[in-house]
Amino acid sequence: MASSRNTSLSRSVDRVTGGVLGLLALVSGGMVLLILWHLFAGAWPAIEAGRLGAFFTDAKWQPGSQRDPQFGIVTMLAGSALVTLLAVVLALPVGLASAIFHRFYAPPLLERWNRRIMELLIGVPSVVFGFWGLMVVVPAILRIAPGTPGQSLLAGGIVLALMILPLIALTSQAALQAVPSFLLQAAAGLGLGRARTILSIALPAARGGITTGVFLGLARALGETMAVVLVCGNIPQIPDSLFDPIRPITSTIALEMGYATASHKALLFCAGLVLMLCTALLVGWISFRKNTADSAIGGA
Amino acid sequence: MIAIAGLFGALLSFVLFAWLIRDLVRLGLPHLSWDFLSGEVTDAGRSGGIAPILVSTLGILACCLGLAIPLGVGCAIWLSEFTRRSGTAARIITGGVDLLASVPSIVFGLFGMVCFSQTLGLGFSILSGGLTLACMILPLLVRTTLTALESLPSDLRPAAAGLGLSKTTTTARLLLPAALPGIVIGITLGIGRALSETAALLFTSGYSTRMPGSLSDSGRALSVHIYDLALNVANGGAMASSSALVLLALILVVNSAAVALSEHWLRRRASAP
Numbered sequence: 001m002a003s004s005r006n007t008s009l010s011r012s013v014d015r016v017t018g019g020v021l022g023l024l025a026l027v028s029g030g031m032v033l034l035i036l037w038h039l040f041a042g043a044w045p046a047i048e049a050g051r052l053g054a055f056f057t058d059a060k061w062q063p064g065s066q067r068d069p070q071f072g073i074v075t076m077l078a079g080s081a082l083v084t085l086l087a088v089v090l091a092l093p094v095g096l097a098s099a100i101f102h103r104f105y106a107p108p109l110l111e112r113w114n115r116r117i118m119e120l121l122i123g124v125p126s127v128v129f130g131f132w133g134l135m136v137v138v139p140a141i142l143r144i145a146p147g148t149p150g151q152s153l154l155a156g157g158i159v160l161a162l163m164i165l166p167l168i169a170l171t172s173q174a175a176l177q178a179v180p181s182f183l184l185q186a187a188a189g190l191g192l193g194r195a196r197t198i199l200s201i202a203l204p205a206a207r208g209g210i211t212t213g214v215f216l217g218l219a220r221a222l223g224e225t226m227a228v229v230l231v232c233g234n235i236p237q238i239p240d241s242l243f244d245p246i247r248p249i250t251s252t253i254a255l256e257m258g259y260a261t262a263s264h265k266a267l268l269f270c271a272g273l274v275l276m277l278c279t280a281l282l283v284g285w286i287s288f289r290k291n292t293a294d295s296a297i298g299g300a
Numbered sequence: 301m302i303a304i305a306g307l308f309g310a311l312l313s314f315v316l317f318a319w320l321i322r323d324l325v326r327l328g329l330p331h332l333s334w335d336f337l338s339g340e341v342t343d344a345g346r347s348g349g350i351a352p353i354l355v356s357t358l359g360i361l362a363c364c365l366g367l368a369i370p371l372g373v374g375c376a377i378w379l380s381e382f383t384r385r386s387g388t389a390a391r392i393i394t395g396g397v398d399l400l401a402s403v404p405s406i407v408f409g410l411f412g413m414v415c416f417s418q419t420l421g422l423g424f425s426i427l428s429g430g431l432t433l434a435c436m437i438l439p440l441l442v443r444t445t446l447t448a449l450e451s452l453p454s455d456l457r458p459a460a461a462g463l464g465l466s467k468t469t470t471t472a473r474l475l476l477p478a479a480l481p482g483i484v485i486g487i488t489l490g491i492g493r494a495l496s497e498t499a500a501l502l503f504t505s506g507y508s509t510r511m512p513g514s515l516s517d518s519g520r521a522l523s524v525h526i527y528d529l530a531l532n533v534a535n536g537g538a539m540a541s542s543s544a545l546v547l548l549a550l551i552l553v554v555n556s557a558a559v560a561l562s563e564h565w566l567r568r569r570a571s572a573p
Contacts (some may be wrong), residue, residue: 010466014557017468018382024374028442029393031435032400035411042414097309105303106310114310118557121317123555127523128324128544132532133538136323162320165313195302223404225499226523230530250406250499257410257503272410276403283402 017250034221039276042269049263055270062234071267073274075236079153080275082239083228084221086157086244087164088214095168095211096159103176104198115173118166126163130230133159141243148243151233156246159227164217171216175209176202212286216289219282223275225250250276321548328545331538337546341509345529345539350476350546352511356426356519357495360505363430364437364494365487371434372441379442380449381457381471384551389500401439405499412504425514426519429505436500437490448570449475458553481565488558492551516521523548 046052051071058072102111134151137158142150179202187197203210233245234255249271257268339349375393383390412432422428452475460470476483498521506518507528520528526543529536 007464008481010468014467017471018378021374021378021382024371025378025393028371028375028400028438029396031438032396032403033398034415035403035435038411038414038419039407042410049436066394080549094309094312098313101306101310105306114314117314117317118553119559120555123492123496124320124549125523125547125551127496127498127526129320130550131321131526131540131544132323134530135541136319162316165316169313185346189315198302204370208421219402223406225404225406227529230527250404252412253406254499254502258414269410272407279404280403283399 021165034187034284036273039269039273043108043266043273046263047268049268050211051263052270053265062255063260063267073249073271075238076247076249076252076271077274078238079236080222080248080250083153083156083160083232083246083248084218086153086242087160087221088168089215090157090161091165091168091217092214095213097171098169099172099176100198100203103173104194104202115170115195118170121166122170124163125226126224127226129159129163130227133227133231145243149233149245150246151231152248153231153232154242155231156228157242158247159231160224161222163220163224163227165202167215167220169212171213172206172210175206175213178209179205208289212290215282215286219279222282223250223279225254229254254295303373309534319335324545324548327541328543331542332545337540340511344533345509345525345536346533347539350522350525350543353520353522353525354544356505356512357522359426359476359515359519360430360433360501360521361491361494363427363501363515364433365491367431367434368437368490369487372438372486373445375434375438376445376449377471377476381467381475397439397442400435401443403436405436405497406502408432408500409503411435414501414514417504417531422516424504424506424508424518425516426505427515427520429501429521430515432500433494433497433502437493437498440493441486444486445479445483448479448486452478457501462531473538481561483563485558488554488561492554492558495547495554496523496551502527522550 045101049169054071056071059074060070060072061075062068062070098114106114133155137155138150141148141152141155161231183201183205184197192200212257228248229251232247232251234247234251235245236252237244238249239246252266253271253275254263262266307416323545325340337354341350341352342348345457375397379385379390379393404466409432412435416422416428417424417430422431428512435450456474456478460474465474501521503522505524507524508518509520509525510517512519522543526547529540530545
């Protein structure tokens with residue numbers, strides 16, 4: 001009798017606990033919807049006024065101008081895309097080379113310390129990277145190319161590259177480590193040298209993991225604000241050269257939200273929506289690829 | 301050939317980061333002193349110290365953890381113990397949390413400004429900033445707690461059920477204490493993430509450099525202080541350097557603690573019978 005009362009009591013306790021925890025889970029899982037909702041609410045005045053077309057067709061971004069207000073986001077989309085791509089182009093060769101060295105050539109102790117240091121470097125705040133870029137990289141560019149503003153696409157690319165370098169190096173190294181050892185042993189058995197094994201066996205086998213790292217780097221660089229706002233020069237234009245200033249979307253939001261009013265503010269929320277969509281697509285594509293790869297292995 | 305390229309890449313990345321750290325130390329060390337850490341901000345940050353900034357940063361961190369820990373750990377416990385992982389509800393919630401992890405920090409700033417500062421009427425305050433950061437580190441806490449719970453020995457649960465323990469008791473008395481090291485590591489990583497964040501705080505916690513009297517006061521985080529000195533204050537570079545060095549030291553301590561904890565924990569588990 002007592003035991004059955006106990007069981008029913010513990011069942012109802014479990015139901016309450018499950019309900020409370022389920023509610024917490026619902027809030028956590030629904031947070032992204034809440035964010036989307038608030039962004040939409042902020043952007044709504046611009047969407048309602050039919051400004052979204054001008055967003056992609058206007059050539060310039062001068063929302064505060066009284067005489068000729070223009071709301072083109074294209075220059076800033078280009079700025080974001082260019083600086084992100086430049087960062088990956090700079091970081092990938094160095095990160096991959098470092099990963100190959102530590103996977104195949106370095107003694108284990110060095111490998112372990114390198115990984116530990118890279119893990120710490122992933123945590124370095126982006127504002128510190130941006131500040132360093134402003135104090136060191138920009139003056140260095142001024143020395144190399146006098147007469148340019150210094151704050152430029154190149155400066156942004158270098159600072160972002162350094163920021164995503166540990167991420168790319170670590171994911172590439174993990175991908176190389178996950179290559180099944182029988183593949184490498186078979187290559188050695190066939191008499192292939194170490195360099196040939198790496199180029200023809202290990203790298204192709206690790207391609208998926210390395211690509212994932214590159215996409216994570218792209219998403220991180222695209223969403224980054226602080227590192228770029230300090231070093232890119234913040235002029236919304238399509239750059240003619242690496243030494244021209246640019247202005248990514250993130251910088252625009254950070255710089256203008258403080259004083260923006262009415263329709264200008266709504267447009268900044270639209271820009272935030274576009275940005276969120278881009279990074280969500282990048283990350284969504286990663287998990288989609290990972291799922292299909294997993295099910296391919298499971299099906300084999 | 302490929303060995304040389306690899307060595308070159310490894311050396312280059314090492315040298316670049318050594319350069320970064322050396323510059324920060326060279327620029328920041330001259331102004332670093334006890335007076336700097338304990339002084340009021342004067343002349344827009346060109347002189348004085350960073351004591352109010354440090355207090356604000358701690359306040360933001362406390363608000364952030366106060367919301368993020370119950371939400372994140374609760375969500376992970378529900379996913380791991382109270383529902384089927386492959387069920388529709390669990391998959392939707394996991395997907396939502398993963399999507400949340402992809403949101404750029406400046407977008408969190410926009411969201412926090414509308415939701416916490418305006419809709420909930422918290423204004424530019426330490427509380428708004430902390431709550432915004434809580435949303436940002438939530439996915440990290442859910443993931444690490446989930447991993448910690450799932451890596452527990454699988455015979456714990458049926459053994460507890462066989463003893464007639466309720467799920468609530470099993471979770472509170474058995475699973476959570478066993479998973480605590482993993483959860484603590486997750487929280488430590490979350491602290492590191494929150495400390496280094498700037499963009500999400502620009503429009504939520506405000507710019508005030510006064511010593512905050514309560515959580516509803518505006519307060520400037522250390523990272524925002526660096527940004528403001530570097531961008532908006534002429535001749536703010538020297539003080540920005542010292543602040544950057546302090547922030548870097550804090551982050552390194554927090555993240556090293558996470559690494560040390562996880563290695564200590566792994567070693568203990570490996571040596572357990």
